[in-house]
Amino acid sequence: MNGLQGRKVVLGVTGGVAAYKAAELVRLLGKAGADVHVVLTEGGARFVTAVTFQALSGNTVWSDLWDARMPNNMAHIDLGREADAILVAPATADFIARVVHGLADDLLTTLCLARDVPLILAPAMNRQMWESPPTQRNIAQLRVDGVAVFGPAAGDQACGEVGMGRMLEPEEIVEQLEGFFVPKRLAGRKVVMTAGPTFEPIDPVRGITNISSGKMGYALARACAQAGADVVLVSGPVALPVPVGVKRIAAASALAMRTAVLESVHDADVFIGVAAVADYRPLQTAEHKIKKSGEALTITLTQNPDILAEVAALPAAPFCVGFAAESRDLDAYAESKRQKKRLPLLVGNLVSDGMGGDDNTVILYDDAGRHPLPRASKAAVARGIVDHLAGMLPART
DSSP, X not given: OOTXXXXXXXXXXXXXXXXXXXXXXXXXXXHTTOEEEEEEOTTGGGTSOHHHHHXXXXXXXXXXXXXXXXXXSOHHHHHHHSOSEEEEEEEOHHXXXXXXXXXXXXXXXXXXXXXXXXXXXXXXXXXXXXXXXXXXXXXXXXXXXXOEEOOOEEEEOTTSOEEEEEOOOHHHHHXXXXXXXXXXXXXXXXXEEEESBOOEEXXXXXXXXXXXXXXXXXXXXXXXXXXXXXXXXXXXXXXXXXXXXXXXXEOOSHHHHHHHHHHHGGGOSEEEEOSXXXXXXXXXXXXXXXXXXXXXXXXXXXXXXXXXXXXXXXXXXXXEEEXXXXXXXXXXXXXXXXXXXXXXEEEEXXXXXXXXXXXXXXXXXXXXXXXXXXXXXXXXXXXXXXXXXXXXXXXXX
């Protein structure tokens, strides 16, 4: 189950231009399995109508504190009673101020006051409004009060300004909300990991690479971050968005990846080698593009360093997790690799089961034996790996 499957989310939409993003947010939350109930303020309804939100959510849209459709006329109580969270996106400067001071003059503010579930706000406002001392005081007070704040982001704004204050994109809010519900089993841990393929240049335009998409590594980086870890992701060339809260370091070749890992891993608790690092690279790289001559071309290869083995052999090595993608005899090859590199945990899979795709089937190997995980999306598989990994880590002192 993902973090939002079966969750009831009350989504408050207030009167900011970013309300147009709330329609896509409702769609994405529903796609993730959440049951979304929209509370629309008078200002929010000036930007997007209730009809839109009802069509996207499949549920009644609420806006009136005195709405008689609720049998006991207590929408401000009952809407939040069975909810897993109240999310307000966009949350305007005015709405934030009203929540901080406990005002309850419409359905949404009353709902936020009369709640015993988490409250999450996604601010959206002009740069000057965000930077103003009153807003900053209000945001600080929200955090003291235990209210979660998602964003804002920096960028172009509807008023023509550029700076902080933009509401996070709907995809980012969904990702953060999913992480909000994940147990923080890696809180306080630093995780360094690699992902994607490497590209070993032959000349300025050609090189040796592989079919790794980076999807498994990025899913695992996201799962570690959602579990509370400080994640550094050393990534080969991929076309994937960086997970929220993850620091990405680009490293195209095996040598560049090795340098980035060794510079980052000295204070890490965990190192996870997911990247499909090329075993060999051209001994020499041509300075200019090699032209066709009609003759056979011979390229001499030299072996690349084994990054995972090097990290595992460090004097104060972090907890090391390896990956093995094999075309056959998975159990034999995976366990042999784990023993040879002295890894406490190795994740194995057949190339045909997941490389480059959206789903995966993996087996976890440790000193206790083999632990198959059911075939699932790479996001779900990543959560399974994190759960197993977290249970193996020594307690923090």
